[in-house]
Amino acid sequence: MKVLFAGSPASSAQILKFLYLDGFKIVGVISQPDKRSKRGKNKDPSSVSAEASKLNLSVYKPEKLDKSFQNEIKDLEFDFLIVSAYGKILPEWLLDKARVAPINIHFSLLPKYRGASPIQSAILDNESKTGISIMEMTKGLDEGPVYSFYEHEILISDSKIDLEEKLVVLCIQNLGKDLRDIYSKNITPVPQRNDEASYCKKIDKLSGLINFSTESAEMIFQKYKAFFGWPGIYFMKNNIVINIHGLREFDESECGPMDKQFKFIRNGLAVKTIDKTIVITYLQFPGKRIISSSDAANSYSNFFQE
CATH class of the missing domain: 3.10.25.10 (Formyl transferase, C-terminal domain)
Structure with a gap:
């Protein structure tokens, strides 16, 4: 199975490495452009870009997901587009390139906490549990149907970093099997209840x-x-x-x-x-x-x- 991966932070880099080691053929990796470091004039790659380079994978760091980038990857063929905290909304033309499905790994139990900061929002609201949702991407923000949910308890001592690490482990334990089941049409996604949706708080x-x-x-x-x-x-x-x-x-x-x-x-x-x-x-x-x-x-x- 061929995968085009899109992600940026360290948690996403762990998922990318798992997919690579689990036998998925990574045809390319999309990540955020390098950012100037706090000290000095050098630019630092995202964690995903750095991990992709270690694995000798092709990395794309577009400033914009525009026509120019579309032409750059026009010859790429892949079964799954897998997205984990990439940091930008992906255009429909990119979602449509996936032959099987564009998949988003979202760190909440959808439709709760749609948006960019689900872990922080769950902790702020003093939730007792959260989890991950493996969903099919659509043009709406985290609105697509969900293939699978996996719950995880939130401990009173959990920080955002603690909880994120636990959710990454939960993802790695289940993602490979789910992708193979999706590829084989053994599971079908279930539409979300939009009337039950909630959205993350903006964090700056x-x-x-x-x-x-x-x-x-x-x-x-x-x-x-x-x-x-x-x-x-x-x-x-x-x-x-x-x-x-x-x-x-x-x-x-x-x-x-x-x-x-x-x-x-x-x-x-x-x-x-x-x-x-x-x-x-x-x-x-x-x-x-x-x-x-x-x-x-x-x-x-x-x-x-x-």
């Missing part, structure tokens, strides 16, 4: 901004887990952005009731939210390294005084 850098005066402790913890890695969470004090790199729950036995917004306690910086107190264990000032709150108490105690 501003999503990570925390307002202790208006947000609950639970929501701040959910944001910390959902945005772990990127965009992270942070707060503003004295017009300075302070990134939060560690959180834990607060016990009043540590210092008694909070009588101010911020208070350094043993092994943490206690902060009052709209309903409860939480403890920041690691933080980062602009241009500085990540430090423990205990170290911050020595260097920034005056900064947090009111």
